[in-house]
Amino acid sequence: MTADLYNITYDFNNTPWFVYECTINLDKDYKRIALFLLYLVLFMVGLLENSLVVWVNWRRRHSANGVLFCIINISLSDLMVVFTMPFFMLEVTMDKVWLWGRFLCKVTHLIYVINFYSSSFFLAFMTLERYLSVAQPSAPSCFPLERRRWFLCSGLWVFSLLLALVENVHVDLLEWSEPGCYMVPEHSHTEWFVSVSVLCLIFQFLGPASVIITCNVLIARAIGSSPDVENRRDRWLVHLYSFVFLACWFPYHLVMFLLMVDDLDPHLFSCNMVEVLYFSFSVVQCLSLFHCIANPILYNFLSKSFRNNFINAVVNCLPLPSAREPANTADGSGTTPGKERKLSDASTSQSDIGS
Numbered sequence: 001m002t003a004d005l006y007n008i009t010y011d012f013n014n015t016p017w018f019v020y021e022c023t024i025n026l027d028k029d030y031k032r033i034a035l036f037l038l039y040l041v042l043f044m045v046g047l048l049e050n051s052l053v054v055w056v057n058w059r060r061r062h063s064a065n066g067v068l069f070c071i072i073n074i075s076l077s078d079l080m081v082v083f084t085m086p087f088f089m090l091e092v093t094m095d096k097v098w099l100w101g102r103f104l105c106k107v108t109h110l111i112y113v114i115n116f117y118s119s120s121f122f123l124a125f126m127t128l129e130r131y132l133s134v135a136q137p138s139a140p141s142c143f144p145l146e147r148r149r150w151f152l153c154s155g156l157w158v159f160s161l162l163l164a165l166v167e168n169v170h171v172d173l174l175e176w177s178e179p180g181c182y183m184v185p186e187h188s189h190t191e192w193f194v195s196v197s198v199l200c201l202i203f204q205f206l207g208p209a210s211v212i213i214t215c216n217v218l219i220a221r222a223i224g225s226s227p228d229v230e231n232r233r234d235r236w237l238v239h240l241y242s243f244v245f246l247a248c249w250f251p252y253h254l255v256m257f258l259l260m261v262d263d264l265d266p267h268l269f270s271c272n273m274v275e276v277l278y279f280s281f282s283v284v285q286c287l288s289l290f291h292c293i294a295n296p297i298l299y300n301f302l303s304k305s306f307r308n309n310f311i312n313a314v315v316n317c318l319p320l321p322s323a324r325e326p327a328n329t330a331d332g333s334g335t336t337p338g339k340e341r342k343l344s345d346a347s348t349s350q351s352d353i354g355s
Contacts, residue, residue: 020272049296070126081115105181113164119209131215135222
């Protein structure tokens, strides 16, 4: 939605300059089909994964583990944006026609932008917490006590909300030939778009990325000296965390930065370049949401401790065997079927590094 409205520069004949230079022809119908399918995959897989993560980890939310606390908030943030994806799917299919009124126009965009910031903030704090627990176990935790933990968590959510409101106050429903949900600043569009782009670049990408990459490099160094094969595997996994974050968000911010440059100097890029940028914006925006699928896999499903807790949660939900059945201890564990089979609950709910 950010890139839908932009300044048009005219020549002396009051004709857009790019009318004479545009030669590229991009197929927007194929793009709409591809985006619909991508959003459909994101919705179904993201809903299943993040629901499982919240269900399993919420049972241990009072744990002293700060990493676990961050993971719960990341999954809650991702779930929020996953619930808005059906609106994006239909908007893409109908070529930006919005049929659900002004209220949902503003609310869905607000939820998206809150997730835009909050998921990166909690990822950065989680990575910092992991670094402190692995590389400097004697250092104080970022989430030391439960009260302070909830206070810091609330602060991050409020800060994300304030950053989102800066952009969302200009989102409104426009009734043209067809209704559409757009950003319409009251004053100079160029100044507003540049300000929002710089704000997003610093707080959502550059700041969290610097923390995530730096801490992951330090964690990899801390565990790299170990001859253990599993630790060597975990070292590559740590670098994968940084790579996935960059893969999701770097293309989006690169396109946003180039659009900002084009807004400041409309004659700098060729017409074909501008067309490609605006064509690709909705694509990279959709691809950035793949963090809703990647985060549960990287920080939960690859973890042995999470899988153990998931099995334990499933076992606890199963009906107890009948009291008439004799106890069976053939597995040698000394446990009976009527007793709860408690699995590992001590390690972090992600990579087992530092557990």
